[in-house]
Amino acid sequence: MSTVRKAVVVGGNRIPFARSNGAYAMSSNLDMLTAALDGLVARYGLQDERIGELAAGAVLKHSRDFNLTREAVLGSSLSPETPAYDVQQACATGLETVLGLSDKIKLGRIESAIAGGVDSASDAPIVVSEGLRHALLELNRAKTLQQKLKAVSKIRPKDVTPVAPGTNEPRTGLSMGEHQALTTVQWNVTREAQDELALASHRNLAEAYERGFFDDLVTPYRGLTRDSNLRADTSLEKLAKLKTVFGRQLGDRATMTAGNSTPLTDGASTVLLASEDWAQSRDLPILADVVDGEAAAVDFVHGKDGLLMAPVFAVARLLGRLGLTFEDIDYFEIHEAFAGTVLSHLAAWEDEEFCRERLGLDGALGKVDRAKLNVNGSSLAAGHPFAATGGRIVASLAKQLHERGEVDGRPARGLISVCAAGGLGVAAVLEAR
Amino acid sequence: MSAPARGIETVELPEMPSLSRLYVGAAREAAKKLVGKGKGRATLPAARHHVTGVLPDLVKMTEYQALLSETKLDIAPAGYLHALSFPAAMSVMGRDDFPLPLLGMVHLRNHVEYRKPVLYRDLLDVTAWAEGLIGHRAGTQVDVVTEVRHAGSDDVVWRGVSTYLAKGVFLPSVDKPRVAEPREEFRAPLPTALWRLGSETGREYAAVSGDFNPIHLSSISARALGMRRSIAHGMYTASRALAEVGAQKGDAFAWDVKFEAPVFLPARVCLNIGDSTDAHGAWVHSAFVGWSPTSGRRHFVGSVERL
Numbered sequence: 034m035s036t037v038r039k040a041v042v043v044g045g046n047r048i049p050f051a052r053s054n055g056a057y058a059m060s061s062n063l064d065m066l067t068a069a070l071d072g073l074v075a076r077y078g079l080q081d082e083r084i085g086e087l088a089a090g091a092v093l094k095h096s097r098d099f100n101l102t103r104e105a106v107l108g109s110s111l112s113p114e115t116p117a118y119d120v121q122q123a124c125a126t127g128l129e130t131v132l133g134l135s136d137k138i139k140l141g142r143i144e145s146a147i148a149g150g151v152d153s154a155s156d157a158p159i160v161v162s163e164g165l166r167h168a169l170l171e172l173n174r175a176k177t178l179q180q181k182l183k184a185v186s187k188i189r190p191k192d193v194t195p196v197a198p199g200t201n202e203p204r205t206g207l208s209m210g211e212h213q214a215l216t217t218v219q220w221n222v223t224r225e226a227q228d229e230l231a232l233a234s235h236r237n238l239a240e241a242y243e244r245g246f247f248d249d250l251v252t253p254y255r256g257l258t259r260d261s262n263l264r265a266d267t268s269l270e271k272l273a274k275l276k277t278v279f280g281r282q283l284g285d286r287a288t289m290t291a292g293n294s295t296p297l298t299d300g301a302s303t304v305l306l307a308s309e310d311w312a313q314s315r316d317l318p319i320l321a322d323v324v325d326g327e328a329a330a331v332d333f334v335h336g337k338d339g340l341l342m343a344p345v346f347a348v349a350r351l352l353g354r355l356g357l358t359f360e361d362i363d364y365f366e367i368h369e370a371f372a373g374t375v376l377s378h379l380a381a382w383e384d385e386e387f388c389r390e391r392l393g394l395d396g397a398l399g400k401v402d403r404a405k406l407n408v409n410g411s412s413l414a415a416g417h418p419f420a421a422t423g424g425r426i427v428a429s430l431a432k433q434l435h436e437r438g439e440v441d442g443r444p445a446r447g448l449i450s451v452c453a454a455g456g457l458g459v460a461a462v463l464e465a466r
Numbered sequence: 467m468s469a470p471a472r473g474i475e476t477v478e479l480p481e482m483p484s485l486s487r488l489y490v491g492a493a494r495e496a497a498k499k500l501v502g503k504g505k506g507r508a509t510l511p512a513a514r515h516h517v518t519g520v521l522p523d524l525v526k527m528t529e530y531q532a533l534l535s536e537t538k539l540d541i542a543p544a545g546y547l548h549a550l551s552f553p554a555a556m557s558v559m560g561r562d563d564f565p566l567p568l569l570g571m572v573h574l575r576n577h578v579e580y581r582k583p584v585l586y587r588d589l590l591d592v593t594a595w596a597e598g599l600i601g602h603r604a605g606t607q608v609d610v611v612t613e614v615r616h617a618g619s620d621d622v623v624w625r626g627v628s629t630y631l632a633k634g635v636f637l638p639s640v641d642k643p644r645v646a647e648p649r650e651e652f653r654a655p656l657p658t659a660l661w662r663l664g665s666e667t668g669r670e671y672a673a674v675s676g677d678f679n680p681i682h683l684s685s686i687s688a689r690a691l692g693m694r695r696s697i698a699h700g701m702y703t704a705s706r707a708l709a710e711v712g713a714q715k716g717d718a719f720a721w722d723v724k725f726e727a728p729v730f731l732p733a734r735v736c737l738n739i740g741d742s743t744d745a746h747g748a749w750v751h752s753a754f755v756g757w758s759p760t761s762g763r764r765h766f767v768g769s770v771e772r773l
Contacts, residue, residue, distance in 0.1 A: 191666075204710070205659040215656045282657075282736070282759045334712065335739040335752070336658040 040135035041466060042321045043312050045428020046073035047302035048254035050416035052262050053154035056255045057299040062091045062098060065254070066151040067108040069301035069421075072252030073147065077305055077317060080110045085143025087117035088130040089303070091151050092419035092454075094121065095158035102149070123453035124370065125328070126150045127302060127423020128461060132326035134306050144311040148304045148427070150420030154297035157197060164192035202454065204334050209341070209454060210371065214280025214289050216339030217373035220380040224288035227372035228272040231293040231413045233403075234369055238410020239265035246409060250428055262296055262416040279371075293372035298416030302424030304431075319466040321431035321447075326461040327351035333456040338391075341374045343458025344450035345381045349392040351460045352448075359399035363440050364433055364447035366426045367401075369412040374452055409433060423451055427463070434465035474595075475513045482517055482550075482592075483557040485676050491560055492568040507565040508637040510608065514595040515554050519617060522550055522586045530674040534702075536709045540587075544580040544721055545705030547624045549675035551612045554594040555628065558610060564596065566606060566632035569679075570691060573700045574607060575629040578721045581773060582623040589617040598629075601641045605633045652764040654757050657736035659710060661756075663698055665732045671702040698729040703766050707754045711739060711770045714749040723768030727758070734759055 048069050051057045057065060066089060074080055089102040098104070102117040122129045127150035134146035161169070164187070171184040200209045207215075217227075241247060242259055251258075275290035305317075312319050329347035331338035344367070352358065359382075367375045381387050382398040389396065409429050412422055430447045437445040445465035452458050522542050530546045531538045542550070559568045584590065591614070598609035607629055614624035668682030680687035681697055688696040704723040708715075729735060736759045742751045750772050756765045 206662065207657070207660050211660065218656065334658070334710075335741050336656065337741070 037139050038141065039309055040138035040306055040323045041309055041312055041319045042323060042427060042431035042463065043305040043307050043317045044073075044077060044320060045250055045302065045304040045424060045431070046076055046252055047250065047421065047425055047428065048072070048300055049251055049257040050260040050262065050298050050300035050418055050421070050425075051255075051257055052416060053297040053299055055155075055261055055299070056257045057153065058155040060153065060255065060299065061156050062094065062101060062151045062153050062301075063104055063108065065153065065299065065301035066091075066101065066105040066149060068254050069149065069151070069252070069303045070105055070109045070111070070147070073303045073305055074110050075252075076249065078315075079305075081112050082115075083112040084115045084147055085145045086134060086137065087115060087147045087149070088120050088134050089117075089147075089149035089151065090120040090122075090126040090130065090420050091153075092121065092123055092126060093152055093154065093157045101151075121420075122459070123455055123457055124368070124417070124419045124422060125451045125453040125457055125459040126420035127425070128326070128427065128449060128451045128459045129328070129423070131304055131306065131323065131423060131427050132459070132461060135323040135326075138306060138308050144308050146306040148306060149302055149424050150418075150422070151301035152418035152420050153299045154418070155299050159195045159197050162192045162194060162196055164189055168192070200454075202340065208279070210279035210289060210294055212333070212340035213371045213373050214283060214287060215336070216342065216377050217288060217371075218280070218283060218286050219339065220377040222288070222373050222376040222380065224273075226376055227288060227293035228269055230369070230372040230375060231272055232267060232269055234407060234410045234413040235264050235267050236410075237408055238263055238414035241409040246432070250432060260415045262298065263410075263414050267292070289371060289373055293413065295370055295412045295417035298418045300416065300418035300421045302421040302428065304424045304427050318435075320435040321463040321466055322444075324462040324464050325351060325355055326459065327354070328457070328459045330458070331456040338456070339377060340454070340456055341370055341452035341458075342377065342381065343456055344452050344460055345378050345458070346392065347458045347460035348382075348448065348450050349388070349394065349398055351462060352398075355462060357446075357462070359401060361446060362448045363405060363437065363445045364408060364430060365401050365406045366411065366430050366447060366449040367407065368417075368422055368426065368451040369407065370417065370452050372413060375406075378450070423459075426451070427461075430463055434463055438465055473512055477513050477515050479515055479517045479554065479557065482520060483553045485553050485556060486678060488553070488556045488560045488568070489678060489680075495567065495569075507563065508599070508639045510565065510596045510599050511558065511561050511563045513558070513561070514593055515558050517554050517592045520550065520590045520592050522546070522584070522588070522590075524586050526674060527586055533670055533674050534705050534709045537713075540585050541583045541717070542586055543705070543709070544578050544624070544719075545701060545708060547580070547584060547614055548576075548578065548612075548626055548701060548705075549677065551592045551594065551614055551624075551626070552675070552677060554592045555610045555612050558594050558596050565599070565637055566608060566630075566635055571630040571632055573628060573725055574631050575724045576701065576704060576722070577627045579625045579773060580623075580721065581625070581718055582621070583717045584614065584616075584623055591615045591617050591619075599637075599640060601636070602631055605631050605635045606637050606640055607631045652757065652762075654736065654762055655738045655755070657759075658739050659737040660759075661706065661735040661737060663729065663731055663733045663735060665696070667698050667702065667731055668696045671699045675699065675701065677701070695730045698731055698733070700725040700766065703729060703735070703756055704768060707737060707739070707756065707766070707768065708770060710737065711752045711754065714741070715752070715770050716749075716772060718773040720771045720773055721768070722771075723766055725766050727761075727763040727765050729758075729765050735765060
């Protein structure tokens with residue numbers, strides 16, 4: 034214990050991401066996570082292996098899946114003696130599993146780990162209304178026939194309507210898109226800039242598929258071999274034709290469309306992490322080191338900051354701790370919840386006043402070189418099955434870093450940031466091996 | 467309780483009066499008024515209504531907390547104490563010598579000082595009276611004051627002043643309507659929250675507050691009183707804004723709200739809450755405003771302030 038050593042990324046595996054109510058409409062979170070896990074097991078020869086620990090999670094999770102990750106282990110060809118636990122930190126779930134497990138490896142508590150995440154917007158848990166739920170609970174507590182009848186008599190016709198989960202923030206009633214629409218206006222992000230970012234995402238993802246980049250990162254599932262949201266042939270003209278879907282009450286200041294926002298998506302991802310010894314003793318590749326991570330949260334409820342602005346703070350603190358600047362970063366993986374989110378982050382980091390007053394820096398954090406941003410596409414093109422996004426990014430970035438090797442005599446370095454509901458954000462730094 | 471000024475009679479009520487009976491009385495009086503020509507009196511009753519030993523109803527308070535999205539703490543929400551003490555205020559307005567008709571009164575403004583926390587198991591004394599009868603360009607307005615004390619104590623822990631307008635009622639010898647105040651131009655800020663209020667909102671708040679004024683219950687009962695649809699209780703919107711100001715307001719605060727355009731149900735209401743802090747970053751004040759995203763009209767505007 035207490036020996037701080039390196040935690041490395043061996044590789045990753047995911048299933049192609051599918052737009053909701055498409056190829057995976059009949060697959061549950063457990064099905065998809067198990068499929069992604071089985072692909073990882075097959076790729077790295079982990080059959081019957083007792084892994085140190087598995088952590089994964091889902092944002093939209095049915096209460097029967099209280100042990101989702103452990104159930105996925107039992108449904109996979111890993112040793113059934115592999116322990117597992119669930120994590121839930123909204124869209125940062127996947128990245129948080131990587132960071133938490135890496136810390137356990139660094140501390141010497143475990144030798145190997147699998148991080149992951151899954152989400153299904155198609156197979157979402159539907160719950161009964163609060164009225165019906167309270168009546169049923171009262172019925173359950175009732176002892177006499179009279180009490181039972183009284184409980185049942187409280188059910189009203191409108192209570193019978195089931196309730197599907199929404200993406201509304203509980204404290205504001207605004208959907209994530211509506212929140213981002215406000216932030217997008219506050220940071221003066223234009224429709225054109227958002228459409229350009231969306232186009233770059235589709236082009237970069239399509240090119241990465243074309244050159245075979247995802248061949249050892251993605252396992253086909255249910256007939257899909259590529260992410261079904263990918264539009265290789267999209268163009269600025271096509272994106273410009275789409276109607277705005279969020280922030281309509283803003284009138285002509287509304288700029289967010291289905292093209293520059295992520296769609297509801299189904300999918301799962303996994304990442305194999307290990308100590309250097311464990312990977313080397315099994316002749317497994319080492320793609321990257323998990324250097325460090327940082328979580329942040331913003332006070333968005335009364336609009337002090339935008340809902341999805343926490344990564345701005347997480348990144349600044351993380352780079353500060355590591356003594357790094359944007360000049361030291363070769364790849365920026367900024368999760369594209371919405372094009373407006375990424376562009377608001379970039380604008381904040383370029384804003385001297387904001388960086389001085391809110392980030393406590395001497396001046397602007399800096400400008401992100403667009404040629405280094407989301408080079409293999411991101412969520413706008415691939416889609417965004419909430420908890421699965423972190424694993425997708427970590428595995429892709431680790432591979433990209435490994436391919437690049439060294440930059441100016443030092444290991445290539447990548448920065449990840451993921452925004453999440455509740456005003457949360459998580460950032461991480463990886464370095465090439 | 468402190469002794470009222472000389473010449474003011476204290477009326478001891480044996481228990482909290484029934485609001486439904488008060489509304490029936492008000493309706494009867496309204497029917498009479500169609501024949502007669504108002505009461506014509508221009509003074510307020512020189513009386514304070516006093517109820518001792520009032521206990522919050524934990525079931526009702528819990529339902530109130532659930533409806534207004536308040537965390538279910540043991541401390542009674544400020545708006546729940548308004549609802550709890552409201553029948554005493556209504557009984558003052560329902561007196562035969564009260565100069566304004568009770569039904570159809572418009573709630574213009576509400577100011578509450580919640581000085582010390584009240585727990586659901588605290589026994590309370592409630593005192594209510596009317597004061598400040600003055601002319602308004604559209605009728606006559608009056609303040610109804612309600613004070614809540616811990617039973618047997620002199621310290622006021624909760625004090626509410628509700629300002630009502632009797633529209634179109636002009637009393638002799640009450641000063642002439644003032645010149646209309648210039649209307650503030652309202653430009654909607656960016657919202658920080660959105661409420662989706664269903665047509666059941668009025669009935670749900672009536673159930674937890676006991677305020678069954680027919681204008682809030684259904685479009686049919688509202689139309690009977692000249693409204694085109696039912697409207698949300700002003701205190702529902704104010705209480706929900708208060709709940710959304712959140713835990714930062716602490717245990718002692720003042721809560722003020724001015725009601726403007728009514729919220730016809732069902733409705734979407736945009737809300738903006740802006741916080742201000744002192745030099746140390748501690749919360750001192752939140753301003754809130756609610757408006758219609760469709761018409762752009764302001765429904766209410768108010769503030770919560772540290773006491």
